[in-house]
Amino acid sequence: MAKPKVASDWLAGCAGCHMSFLDIDERIVALTELVDLRATPITDLKEPDESGVDVGILEGGISNTYNEEVARKMRARCKILVALGDCAVFGGVPAMRNFEGAEAALKRAYIETESTDESGKIPDDPELSTPVHVRPVSDVVKVDVFLPGCAPSADAIFHILSELAQGRIPEVTGEYNDWH
């Protein structure tokens, strides 16, 4: 049997979940024997194979139109989609913006910052994606496995990956279900 292919990407997150993934330490060696790690933000290949992967993992919430696109692409190219971490599962820290609105957040960041002078300006290049109401990944595409946590522990990440590698849908219970 061919090793299951796994790809991951990050959306509106802090990369902390991927760092926590790296915290599985030497177990990564065992893991690579079980799975074929394909595109991830921390490897050279950046996009999931067009031919598809078995498991897609997304960190971060949906905060702009680009995130929506990435999420849709990952969903289209994977069989099982994992939402990794509180931002992907709930919206997380970026979702704090929803209470004030994206406009207010941009204004604070680009105009009102203490270090910004009168020339402060909200970027408006047409190539830039548009901010949206921050949502969990499951609001845009169907999610099969939710692993909450900020970040989920290395043990929890190893648990779901090893379960998936062995062809099982992981159960996220007990200490693995920790929202922080």
Added chain:
Amino acid sequence: MVTLTIDGNQVEVPEGTTVLEAAEKLGIKVPRLCHHPSLKPYGGCRLCMVEVEGARILQPSCTLPVSKNMIVRTDTPKVREARKFVLSMLFSERNHFCMYCQATDGDCELQCAAYEQGLTHWPLTPNYSPYALDASHKQIFIDNNRCILCRRCVRVCGDMVGNFTLGFEERGANSFLVADYGLPLGESSCISCGACVQICPTGALMDRGSAYQGRETDLNSSASVCTECSIGCQRYVRTRDNRLVRIDGVWESEPGEGLLCKKGRYTPLEPKPERISAPEILQNGNHAQATWDEALAEAAKHLKNAADGAVLFASAKLPIETLAGLKASFSGGLRAEHLYLTDDDETALASVRLAEELHGPFEAKLNALKNVDVALLLGCDLEHDQQVAGFFLKRQVLDNSRIITISRQDKPLIKRAALKIQQKKGSSFDLVTGLVSGWHAILHEGDKLAEENLAHLEEKTGIKPAKIREAAAMLKEAQNPVVVIGNEFVSLEHYDALVRLVLFCKQNEFPVMIIKRHANSLAAAQLGYKPAAGSQPAKAAFIALGDEEPSAALLEQCAQIPFLVVSASHRSALTDKANVLLASAAWSEEGGNFLSTEGRLQTRVAALDAPEGVRSTKAVADALAAALGVSGKLDWMSLLKQQPSPVELED
């Protein structure tokens, strides 16, 4: 008794028990959020839904009374699905993002419930309309965004504390918590008892002092007893790294039921004046640090020289062990029986004296306050002192229970009192005469002596006879009356008034209680400590302070004494005057026994380690005895048991 089956197990419970309580008896914990064992069942959150055979839909177990042969299932797929749905709805309503809330990992019942039900995400998108924050209160922070509308805070504020400050505005999912019809909490009628914070299941009500200082599991908790007044409420003192973090009440404990007042919960955490870290001796007008041996030798020398001219002032907030040790030093070492308190409260002493005359206990226990229809308060300010006892009364005012207050103050003792009487002049005896006459006038129409006394009442006391008649009429109608006597009424000078009042209560079978002032007032009185005001002119004094600031009266008395030995934890106007200053432990650093106003002997546990060089007040008493060359041992337990007590003593 009713027999029913829950999850296949039979259980027998008294009629009126709820299904949730019956399940608990079997060791089955039905998930709940709005329910709290100290509050009346509410049925608001619907998390405790169970399947009942024969019922069309799921039933809330917290409000459902058991019935004969009922068959209940608490954990079926249908029930689990319903609970997940309830939680999904709750999470969708407001900002329940755990990652930026301080109440997590066991401190939040909502999060725990989600874990229990195996929720890994929120099936419904949250509503992001924010509610304003209320940070106007010094200790309590309201974040309506974290609220799940369980109304535990409103219920504890009204039903248990009797303050009725908190309420809800708007309806349904739009409801939000308000104080006094929309005032900022800090400007409202809130009395800062903190019960709402203690009972809040989420992070909607936050304790500002301890927020973000660690979860409950990160803190050390000492189960202890409050020693701020004579009620003796049980409390947890929470610490971290030998630092005070928070104080919580202990739910379902006697006598406080988990409630505390501001003095018990917040005041002990307030910053104190400079700490005294080592003994000091006054030399040429300046305090110089000294060793314990030097300081004790200097103290002993002057106290011995003064001999019978030495007096002791001790705070009634000190542990019995300390009070007993100091007594042993003085009566054994100096043969001086000049034992005084640091204040002038005479409630405990008068009450002990009366117990001697009546040959035993005559006072009712605090529980007598919990179910009354008429309460007569005489000079007892339960709104400010001994507040938790006041909560027991105030919370009953909506159940047609009425409070009568009689006081010399022009402000009412309890705001919601049904009848407020102010005595403008005359003695306590005049007042009791009026009260007894009012009673007889109501009881036997045309009682000439009573009518005659009432005719002179206004001229003697400034109280209108009609008011006393009204009070007497209320007492006459009462099924469960109680008479509460406080420090404003009790004095040794007018001891006869107290005797007459208590005898009047005894004759008419009114439960009566005298609220003593401090944590150990009763024990101090039993040990023979007398009010400070009666002290003799002295040549030298040993003053053992508690955590309180010394009163102006004590300062004045001490100004007349040429040599002062002061044992204290923090600097004050009195420690500045001390010839010898002994560095003693603060309340949080010393355990010990305390005898409450109702005779409950309870142990305080040390929550912190005292700083190096500081000794416990008990160790100071022992060291003093040693320096005087006597034994500081005194079997206080036997002494308390031998002494006639105004209340039944209990361990």
